[in-house]
Amino acid sequence: MAYFDAASAAPLHPVARQALMASLDEGWADPARLYREGRRARMLLDAAREAAAEAVGCRADELVFTPSGTSAVHSGVAGALAGRRRAGHHLIVSAVEHSSVLHAAEVHRAGGGPVTEVAVERTGAVSPSAYAGALRPDTALACLQSANHEVGTVQPVAEVAGACRAAGVPLLVDAAQSLGWGPVEGDWSLLAASAHKWGGPAGVGLLVVRKGVRFAPQGPRDERESGRAPGFENLPAIVAAAASLRAVRAEAAGEEARLRELTERIRARVPGLVPDVEVVGDPERRLPGIVTFSCLYVDGETVLHELDRAGFSVSSGSSCTSSTLTPSHVLRAMGVLSEGNIRVSLPPGTPEEDVERFLTVLPEVVAGVREKLGAPVSAGDTAAGRSEDTVVVDALGRRCPIPVIELAKVIGDVPLGGTVRVLADDEAARLDIPAWCDMRNQQYLGEEPAPGGTAYSIRRLT
Amino acid sequence: MAYFDAASAAPLHPVARQALMASLDEGWADPARLYREGRRARMLLDAAREAAAEAVGCRADELVFTPSGTSAVHSGVAGALAGRRRAGHHLIVSAVEHSSVLHAAEVHRAGGGPVTEVAVERTGAVSPSAYAGALRPDTALACLQSANHEVGTVQPVAEVAGACRAAGVPLLVDAAQSLGWGPVEGDWSLLAASAHKWGGPAGVGLLVVRKGVRFAPQGPRDERESGRAPGFENLPAIVAAAASLRAVRAEAAGEEARLRELTERIRARVPGLVPDVEVVGDPERRLPGIVTFSCLYVDGETVLHELDRAGFSVSSGSSCTSSTLTPSHVLRAMGVLSEGNIRVSLPPGTPEEDVERFLTVLPEVVAGVREKLGAPVSAGDTAAGRSEDTVVVDALGRRCPIPVIELAKVIGDVPLGGTVRVLADDEAARLDIPAWCDMRNQQYLGEEPAPGGTAYSIRRLT
Known part of the structure; x- marks a missing residue:
């Protein structure tokens, strides 16, 4: 079995497992309490916050732990918009953000707030100048992912952050896909991330709000996590998240080069192995482990099913659910083929042999599905025929x-x-x-x- | 060391630990995915939901897992109020609800919604007739805890639920303190609970919405958990929560009698051992493990500190944070002494010796604090003196x-x-x-x- 869907959820890193188990015994008490077990929990929480902040490149008091990346995004967007109420209500997002950002924007729009969706180029990246052009005097908040979750394209965050800074607009970066690989560069104001994307446990997100950024938490008041993430802290998972972030960062440089070479193989060889394929996303400015392509004349779900039978777990189309039948908003925004879309996202440690086996199996699988659907066999097969206009x-x-x-x-x-x-x-x-x-x-x-x-x-x- | 603060957070039950560890390996993938790892995760999630629903006494499709009890309450209150918008905007809560309920009510009030806080008797219980008297034609939602978190008093939920049902108003029960002991009786409509209160892991709450109850989830859309709890499911913790709920229920009957006897000892003996003490809460209709008393002439924080030094972890005053200096809203609503307040909440398995040792240590500790503060030594010490009026x-x-x-x-x-x-x-x-x-x-x-x-x-x- 080869699991090639790290962009959905990475398998738990061994360090996360160890840290989680260790802190189950030490970290179950309420860190707000003054007795021994509470103080111990508080120390674990403080240490985890320090470690996570160091990896992000921020101050510990700028970072809170949330119950998920989704909740970090929802709280971050709502809090930043409310904090900037006096500046205006305009929100900017890119057209290829994760659904958590787009759904937060939907709520804003439903409440009467204007939203600009910045289009992307065919690679999936925004153009910094197009993004800067969306800034208005009444812009309250701008959002941009660090890298795209479906095609792996890295966004020009530093340039966009510079333009936002010049306009006095805070930029919220959804760093869910990239934080395991390194800190987000540039002068951003808010950042959200999700531990289970880097090999940490589920149940932990990060929300960073830089000092000086106006922020007004929304929803019912709660004193935990600086009032920015209600509910009892999930401490063992928080400790595991911080420890595993450190661990994956220590392994990142070596693993990045290795995975980049493996995904480059797929990028380069799939078009030769499978006819009528479009590889999508930026060939250079991209995450190391993600490669995405679309195959004419097949449907994603059937290909996924056949690949699963052959021992490969990959994803298709929209990254969010298997029940959505509309094509991915990312592929649509890029204007590329969505049909027969396959996203391969390799977890760190993926053996070379698994990738080679995938390249052997894929052509057979696609050919099989095409045959079943009665797809045209060859591209040049347009000979005879009626002569109706x-x-x-x-x-x-x-x-x-x-x-x-x-x-x-x-x-x-x-x-x-x-x-x-x-x-x-x-x-x-x-x-x-x-x-x-x-x-x-x-x-x-x-x-x-x-x-x-x-x-x-x-x-x-x- | 004796940990007597189970009402804040119970130590992890061994079954929770086992289930968590087992599902770390099986349950890290996205349950919305169609491949093998996703299907396995989905099966675990479905089984956990079945088990939790059985323990609650509801249908599996009525129950969703949330990131915390707090978030279950926040989402439950907001969703139920929005779902009943056409019926009206009036919200009823008891004066002794957990802060998560009261903070949700604050948000409603800030948005212009009328809120009635039903007073409690000196025992901490609402009177069913007083609660019923608060129902109005425009009441959208009523909230009542199953039992109080600070004094252990059990609320007359079944009677209140009956009155609400007769008025066509849904009742949301915060069952955080009682769910480990048994299902909530009566014809309630919504229920919230928190796994770390029954010995499950942090990071899991339950929200139950009975079929037929109008419910409109608020906040950004998300397809997970029936749209009622956004964010990637914290599956290992969910599995551990469900397994431990089953386990504590299996042990509940025996443990309930044992703990009730131990807390009864404290209730009965503390007033004789420590002068000027008021034991608060209902002496009969109460949770098995909680007993609360207040000591004149001492402050809670110092007593807690001294008890901690003596090896006892207990809580005081407000259950929510150690940083709040205002007296607990629960004790205030009951009209009882808040000074020198101590809540003892025994986790299942507490040895008898620990309780006996506590009864030995407590008088010395209280006497020591009183001496330091210069408190009057004896009650009758009001002899001589000036004769100014x-x-x-x-x-x-x-x-x-x-x-x-x-x-x-x-x-x-x-x-x-x-x-x-x-x-x-x-x-x-x-x-x-x-x-x-x-x-x-x-x-x-x-x-x-x-x-x-x-x-x-x-x-x-x-």
């Missing part, structure tokens, strides 16, 4: 990747310059039909509403 | 218990029928001077504002 494909009620498969099947039926109209109601078609045109050098003409769905028009060029 | 004691700027000690020192200086005026600015005096009068059979005449504080008037009767 327009062919209409009715894919209403059919799920991704069927609309694209049907399109690929009939494109050879129209003459060069002829058009295919695909009727579809699956949301993924909106993203995948243009992406297919791009990959196939056909011309995408656009979409229009049609009874029961949308009509997508494609002109045959080759 | 009124004596004024200036205790401005002096902390509890000094104002009461000074009062006790001069009461003998006035003739029978004469008055003492105590000037004080410590909040505790407002509660403790009337309580002292009650214990000493003197007449409390009332308070009035005075320069720099408050003047309390007492007439000497004996």
